[in-house]
Amino acid sequence: MKRNLFSAIMLTIVTLLFFSGVYTFVVWGIAQVAPNKGKGEIIEANGKKYYANIGQLFNDDKYFYSRPSAVGYNAAGSGGSNKGPSNNEYLGQVKARIDTFLVHNPEIDKSEIPIDLVTASGSGLDPNISPKAATVQIKRIAAIRKIPSEKLTKLIADQTERPLFGLFGPEKINVLKLNLALDNLN
Structure with a gap:
């Protein structure tokens, strides 16, 4: 059970870091090369x-x-x-x-x-x-x-x-x- 709990906590931390940091930065970066830098036209x-x-x-x-x-x-x-x-x-x-x-x-x-x-x-x-x-x-x-x-x-x-x-x-x-x-x- 400890092994499953540890795996679940690690997956949660990795997912949290990915979606709040890496993914957000990638989407922001793509928007910067789009027309109007991701802002409305x-x-x-x-x-x-x-x-x-x-x-x-x-x-x-x-x-x-x-x-x-x-x-x-x-x-x-x-x-x-x-x-x-x-x-x-x-x-x-x-x-x-x-x-x-x-x-x-x-x-x-x-x-x-x-x-x-x-x-x-x-x-x-x-x-x-x-x-x-x-x-x-x-x-x-x-x-x-x-x-x-x-x-x-x-x-x-x-x-x-x-x-x-x-x-x-x-x-x-x-x-x-x-x-x-x-x-x-x-």
């Missing part, structure tokens, strides 16, 4: 500072809508709704988001609405939408801003971020960057 526009890696609320019809947030876009309390697809309250929220989207985009069929426009991400703070989610909003924005659809299609293509190394993750568009670029078109 800050964008300054119109005299204001925005964090590009945290979801921002865009629900004005002249902008591309952002992904819904389960935490009201509050970065202090990141988290999902934790409600499953069989939860009636959750289904009601998604239905309300679909109905709202259709009111503002009447030319779009319900089946064309991408899921990322009506469901929140696991963190509730996803700053990105899919290219399809941006494309489905072109008609509304073109009509309001009186911009040719082709110009908006090109803007979406220019703002689309490809998967890491062409393999990891889906194509995505940062909504804040997209909407700032949209404002610069006018």
